[in-house]
Amino acid sequence: MISYIISQTQLAPKSVEQTVKLLNEDCTIPFIARYRKEATGNLDEVQIGDIVKYKSLFEALEKRKATILKALEDQNDLTPELSQKINATTDLITLEDLYLPFKKSRKTKAETARKNGLEPLAKIIMSQNANDIESIAYKYVREEIKSVEEALEGARHIIAEWVNERTDIRNGLRQQLERHGQITTKVVKAKKDDEKAQKFRDYFDWSETLQRIPSHRLLAILRAESEGFIKFKIEVDADFAISKIEQRVIKSNNACAEHISLAIKDAFKRLLFPSLSNEALQIAKEKADEAAINIFAKNLKQLLLGAPLGEKRILALDPGFRTGCKLVCLDEKGDLVYNETIYPHAPKNDSIGAIKKISSLCEAYKIEAIAIGNGTASRETEALVRKIHFKNDIQVFVVSEAGASIYSASKIAREEFPDYDVTVRGAVSIGRRLQDPLAELVKIDAKSIGVGQYQHDVDQHKLQNALDGVVENCVNAVGVNINTASKSLLSYVSGIGPKLAENICNYRSEHGSFNSRTDIKNVPRLGGKAFEQSAGFLRIKNGKNPLDDSSVHPERYALVKKMAKEVSTSVEDVIGNTAVLDQINLKNYVSEDIGLLTLEDIITELKKPGQDIREQAKVFTFNQNIKTIDDLSAGQLLPGIVNNITAFGCFVDVGIKESGLIHVSNLSDSFVKDVNEHVSLHQQIIVKVLEVDVARKRIQLKLI
Structure with missing residues (x-):
């Protein structure tokens, strides 16, 4: 197996051996990549993922070999020479060719x-x-x-x-x-x-x-x-x-x-x-x-790691014409505190009433930002909101609705909001996406988010495995507040899974918030292995130990205490103190099981503990004069947001129903090998309109 994986990945033998050993000990990819760098030679999630992939392929090949050898033996067709050829085979096609003359097939x-x-x-x-x-x-x-x-x-x-x-x-x-x-x-x-x-x-x-x-x-x-x-x-x-x-x-x-x-x-x-x-x-x-x-995986990663606004009070609008705009108010934690339907557009056209309602709610619930879904009537609703003169500075964001309808009708949404209909749940999802895209999007089947090409036509098992891996890596890269995280979010934490996530939520409801990482061990069926794999990715805000709100693993707490003692201070005082941390001689702490890679990670984390790796959400405004495809003409320069990336280019939302395409040939004056090297999902860009085909509803754009 090791030789096969090395031949396919070209990775160092020791790295492959140690990674396979850790995988066989039920370690997860995020845990191995983050906390076992010395063992793997600093392999990242992608490289470890490749090892997992070829390990599985090798195991499937060996299983097929065993099946064929048994069939040949039962038929008295197995010779030493044939057995040697089969055992030496390293690919499935050659293996099936060897078996072909001996297959018991239908009547020929x-x-x-x-x-x-x-x-x-x-x-x-x-x-x-x-x-x-x-x-x-x-x-x-x-x-x-x-x-x-x-x-x-x-x-x-x-x-x-x-x-x-x-x-x-x-x-x-x-x-x-x-x-x-x-x-x-x-x-x-x-x-x-x-x-x-x-x-x-x-x-x-x-x-x-x-x-x-x-x-x-x-x-x-x-x-x-x-x-x-x-x-x-x-x-x-x-x-x-x-x-x-x-x-x-x-x-x-x-x-x-x-x-x-x-x-x-x-x-x-x-x-x-x-x-x-x-x-x-x-x-x-x-x-x-x-x-x-x-x-799809690259797009999903960018979407999940999209910029969060953070713990802000949100007024969210799910726009509509005939059925009105569903309006909800959320507190800093994303909990629903108010909901109503307003009718600013045709046929009721009660824009004055809608403006008064939005203004009064923003004041009553001390709203800090407004999230507007980007579906039907989005532009009209945004224009209405921007007319309002708020007493406080309130930012207005247009938020992607992709998959919101899937969430609103899901079992998860019914469990969260049993007393509300799908329209309220959809609006809540829009608002929460602005607060924290990752925490909300993990509740939706990744295939339903629609940021790929022909995702329903590819091998669904391979797609699901790849997307689950992306979600897991993103969740663990950001870290999860165990006292506020949903069951869906917790289930993607390294070593947790759906059943333990449910147990954590039930324990939290019964006993209240966790005060330390060690308290997690009290959760039913959360054993030593699950604690080892998950603890470093779970965060506890304002807990007993300040290290519990960092990515420093509990297995290294004693080491941090020793470092703090060396510079004559406490763990609490060393955190965030760059000048003191720079005085620590890391070479003094190198041992058989810990090297400079891990030590440097610890120091980096102590300098900025719990810092979110994501950027902060930024307000974006479309060209207010462009409302339909008929308003477009060649030569116009427009602001836009990248809303999908494919092999042949990227699609851009310029504020109308139809997205425009920047073909790979129009992304750069030089050869484009990978679209992701030039644009990223939800990136705010300026585009030039090259061609508009109103009949086919196609818009050709160029990146400026």
Whole structure:
């Protein structure tokens, strides 16, 4: 396993060995990355994640090997040579090729021919020594075999199967598909004018090599095909492929060669190409999935680590026209203190009443900021709010509603607000997102947040694993206040999980706030391992020990006390005291189990304990003259917010219903390898309008 992981990751052997050892001891990725740097050689979450990935792949490969070896043994087909080949295999495709000739499959043409006694004839033809093959074939005409041609056809079916099972031939065709395989599409004529088909119009007549097709294009083609708008096929130069196989197999120029040639053509058309073209498409799909999942994961990380406003009193608005704007007031902790519906827009148009209501509520509940959802009627509601002259300085933010409707109808929302309907819950979610995006977004299935490309078309198990990993890393990177965190947030803390999170919340309700990290051990079923993995990521504000509100792990508290003693002060006085901390000679504290990496981390944390790694939320204002796509024209410069990142560019909210696209070619004057190197999710930018297609509702932009 270690050798396999090293070959795939190119990481140092000792780092891999130690990481695998820690994983086998049920340590989590965040814990290993943060608190076991000496053991791993300072590997980060991504590198440790790669080790986890290839460890799982190796284990799956070994499991499949065991299954195949047992099947071969039961069939009496296992030889020492075959066993050695299987055990030496390092990839699944080669393993399945080795097993292919021994697979007990459904009834095949070759199997029928064997039962009819035609295998000896097939062997004679393959020897390529016989000249009068028809006379030889005549001897096999009996019972089920009615003619010489039937005998020769049956023999060819057996030869076709042999050709199909040859690893060198399969690898040769694989190579051709990999280098020159094309995916070609044609529109389904009956669906050509379907309105839903128009977004796939580019693929009505398309051809591209599988090797070069980008992930978003392949996933779009597969989506269009599944929805019945297009048909696609994988193509290679069949004549070239067949001639290559003939060069490998045919060594004579007699009648046998003619039959082998026919068998090769049959093998290619009926067995080899259908199987290997599907395999090539599957490999291309897996690569496309991986690329799409990576993009989604990067976007999700940026979204989760979005700038929080912090513990402020919020008035949140979920805008609407006919049904009105749902309004809620939240206290500093995000608890709901008031809710109402106002009707400032058509058809009621009670803007005066709405303004009075918002003004009075802001004064009554000492509101510090207003959060407005960015959905229907957002711009109109924002314009209304900005007309209000507040007595105090109140900041106005437009907040993404993505996934808010999913949350409002969820079990989590029903548990939090059993006495309120979905509209109130949705508005609360909008307000809480402004306070702390991470704490609120963890309550929503990450796939529903909609910050990727074709996320519903990729392997859902792989996507879920990747996104869960991102959420876990983000939650642990920020840290969690154990006395205020929701069950959803706590469940992502290293070593906790859903059941322990529920136990923590129940214990907190029954016994009140935790006063120290050691109190956490009193939670039912939270044992020593869970405490070790989670303690460093849990925060206790104003607790007995000031280190409990830092990322310093409890296993290092005695060390910090020793450091403080060295500079003749207390732990309380050393925290935040940069001048004193700089006097500590870290080399004096290096030991077998702690090195400079961990010591430097401790000093950095003591200088700024509990500091949030995220930036603070900033107010943003769209161009108030741009209300619909009809207001746009080429050449305009507009403020915008990046609201999605894909492989082919990024989408930007410029304050109207339709988002504009900055294609990769318009992100920079130089080559763009990774869109994330130029923009980040929710970044505030200036764009130039290049082109507006009102009919197709498409806007082309350029980054300024």
